[in-house]
Amino acid sequence: MNRYLKLVHMEIHRFRYILAALLGLVAVVQWGALVWSARKMEAALDEVEKFGRYTFYVNELSDRKISYAEAIYNAQQLYILSVLTVIGVLCAYLLFVWYRDWLGRSTFIYRLLMLPSARSSIYLAKLTAILVCIMVSLAFQALSLVIGGAIFEVVVPSDRQAYSYFVDIVDATRVLEYLMPMRLVDFALNYGLGIVAVLVIFTGILIERSYRWIGIAYAVGYVLFCGAAIVIPINAMGMYRSDSYLYTAEIVGIEFAIILLIAAVSIWLGFRLIRRKISV
Structure with a gap:
């Protein structure tokens, strides 16, 4: 068990910078898209109030309010792109986690296979590392939505904010529906x-x-x-x-x-x- 945990730590340690960069990309893209979308919708509200003209972003504005879910929906392409980027890199890592050890300069797989422990622990350690990375990415996505809600409250004036349930936020994009089904x-x-x-x-x-x-x-x-x-x-x-x-x-x-x-x-x-x- 001790060697298995050490192997898991090693695998996660080797991927930590790539994972951190991916999560940073998610944060920058999603929060930036949220601010851009909220500003656009707020500008559309201003046009309606000043000129009575409806825009692409606003169809029914009887209450003159913007919801967090609507802001995400209007920027969903960028949300989807950021999530698919993470999924694509994790899929590539499925291959990299094995072939890196074979194709590396020092053929590290030979040292792994010669460890005085069951070889199945190598398989399980790599599997565990992948699953941990997936769960960390999922948890960070949920945290990103929570922080995005706080950003939304700062960007949009309180008198123009409409309440959004979490299920509405998740349903705002197709990709979040699959990542966090209710x-x-x-x-x-x-x-x-x-x-x-x-x-x-x-x-x-x-x-x-x-x-x-x-x-x-x-x-x-x-x-x-x-x-x-x-x-x-x-x-x-x-x-x-x-x-x-x-x-x-x-x-x-x-x-x-x-x-x-x-x-x-x-x-x-x-x-x-x-x-x-x-x-x-």
Whole structure:
């Protein structure tokens, strides 16, 4: 356990500057977009009050107020761009966290594999580091929305502020709906799929590392097979059709079972490969 925790610390320590830069980018882009949007909407209100002319930003202004959710909605492109940037870098890190050790100048993976501990701890440490980075990014996004609310209250005069519920703030952009779903089932399904995707990619990387050139085809085939095993049953059972034979809860239960099975197989195969196929 002690070596596992040290490996987790090492992985997070190596990624800390990139993660900090990403979170800083999120803060600058989202808070800047919020100020820009609030100023635009306030200027639109001024036009309505002075000239009685409606603008693109304001359609119904009977109460002459601006809400935090509306300000985010009008700047949602920048919010989406910042979030997708973080997701893209984290996806690239899924590959980097393994190939950095193989392709680095000193082939650090050899030193890791020769540690006097179970090789599965290397797999688990890299997985834990990825999950910690994801959870830190999610927590920072929630904190960014809270701080954004304080910024909104400073930028917009109090007599022009309309109250926004947290659910309205999240619903203001499509990407935040997926990141922070309000229902526990949706949260578990979204992040359960994300964790399984990480496991599948990890196992695909180990397949490629174990079998080299032919391993590329094996790895791609494994990833595609796992993806099809999740997507095809949803369509086959008609989850999004009103005439489906099964109830939505039953379909979700079956999907959870499939996801758990794929996760278990990916972990078992990943452990087996790193113990028996990959050598120094």
